[in-house]
Amino acid sequence: MGHMSEDRTKERVASTTWWPKWEQELSEYINNCERFQKENGKHGKKYGLFQHIEEPKHPWETINMDWVTGVVPGGKEN
Template sequence: MGHMSEDRTKERVESTAWWPKWEQELGEYINTCERCQKANRKQGNKYGLLQHIEDPKHPWETINMDWVKDLSQEAKKTTMPA
């Protein structure tokens, strides 16, 4: 279950409940909401810039790997040939 924006959530809580420091605590809760952090993750340049890789001069001088992260449980049961 999600929640509304911080302002709308505060309006809703203000009309139905009260406790000391409620506004500060509610703001902290909303700003650290794990679900919101994942959903509102910043997109874009997450990693460094692409750079030219020198051609190897000898076999096995360089080894490259591709990493795949955050696969669903279903995807983990599937193999992908290289």
């Protein structure tokens, strides 16, 4: 079974209860929920045109990896 969206969760909570700063606290709770992140979270940048990457401020702050698949093994000369 899927996880409700943040908006739907807020609608459901708003219909039954209230407390000061409930929307802010509920947003924080939802966005820190591991299940929500896996099922509804964003999955990286969209494919397509060049995506700008911020320059790291410290060594090893950002690591990128290219995956090469489907390579056919070469002959003896390789």
